[in-house]
Amino acid sequence: MKESRRKFFKSSILAGTSLLVANSTSASCIITPAQTEGPFYPIDDQLDTDTDLVFRKGAPKKAKGKVVYVKGRVLDQNCEPVKGALVEIWQACESGKYNHPNDPNPAKLDPNFQYWGKAITNNKGQYLFRTIIPGSYPATTSWLRPPHIHFKVSIRGYEELVTQMYFKGESLNQNDKILQSLSDLEKKNVIVNFKKVNNKLTGKFDITINKIF
Ligand SMILES: [Fe+2]
Numbered sequence: 001m002k003e004s005r006r007k008f009f010k011s012s013i014l015a016g017t018s019l020l021v022a023n024s025t026s027a028s029c030i031i032t033p034a035q036t037e038g039p040f041y042p043i044d045d046q047l048d049t050d051t052d053l054v055f056r057k058g059a060p061k062k063a064k065g066k067v068v069y070v071k072g073r074v075l076d077q078n079c080e081p082v083k084g085a086l087v088e089i090w091q092a093c094e095s096g097k098y099n100h101p102n103d104p105n106p107a108k109l110d111p112n113f114q115y116w117g118k119a120i121t122n123n124k125g126q127y128l129f130r131t132i133i134p135g136s137y138p139a140t141t142s143w144l145r146p147p148h149i150h151f152k153v154s155i156r157g158y159e160e161l162v163t164q165m166y167f168k169g170e171s172l173n174q175n176d177k178i179l180q181s182l183s184d185l186e187k188k189n190v191i192v193n194f195k196k197v198n199n200k201l202t203g204k205f206d207i208t209i210n211k212i213f
Pocket of ligand 1 (some may be wrong): 038125145148150
């Protein structure tokens with residue numbers, strides 16, 4: 001294991017501990033708003049689908065872009081942590097290109113980026129990814145999508161949730177038709193404020209899903 005990866009996983013454990021403390025009184029139990037899956041959900045199997053998207057197995061170097069840590073808890077409507085949920089994320093690379101054959105964007109793919117990752121929530125419902133801030137990309141000739149990360153959360157007994165997470169302070173958020181279709185409260189639940197924590201740009205995205213049985 002490379003030294004940088006070892007450091008990442010060591011710090012992941014510490015980050016999870018502090019998350020629990022910081023979050024013990026502030027969990028939201030409002031179901032996270034669903035957002036369109038979009039056309040770029042991965043269709044090709046990847047060799048590497050772990051939680052560190054900055055390094056792709058077999059790639060010679062790390063991905064381009066500003067590294068961020070995205071972490072949070074999966075909860076149900078009663079604020080109970082959901083253990084064992086599959087959390088998938090997929091996103092564009094720094095240039096705004098998806099690793100998907102139907103993406104018409106002429107921007108270049110980053111061969112070192114792992115475009116798709118999967119996590120299983122732990123006993124406390126926690127997950128953690130390391131990735132990069134994705135580039136914006138044209139949805140139409142007059143509409144640029146702001147940087148965003150697609151999420152899919154699934155586990156038996158709960159309604160599957162597909163949504164998108166946004167970065168607070170991005171000017172393109174104001175004119176994004178998908179984000180702006182949400183109410184102000186819903187927007188608050190999917191726009192994440194990234195801050196430096198131990199010199200790592202970190203955002204907390206708690207996700208609430210609907211328990212059926
Ligand atoms: Fe997208």
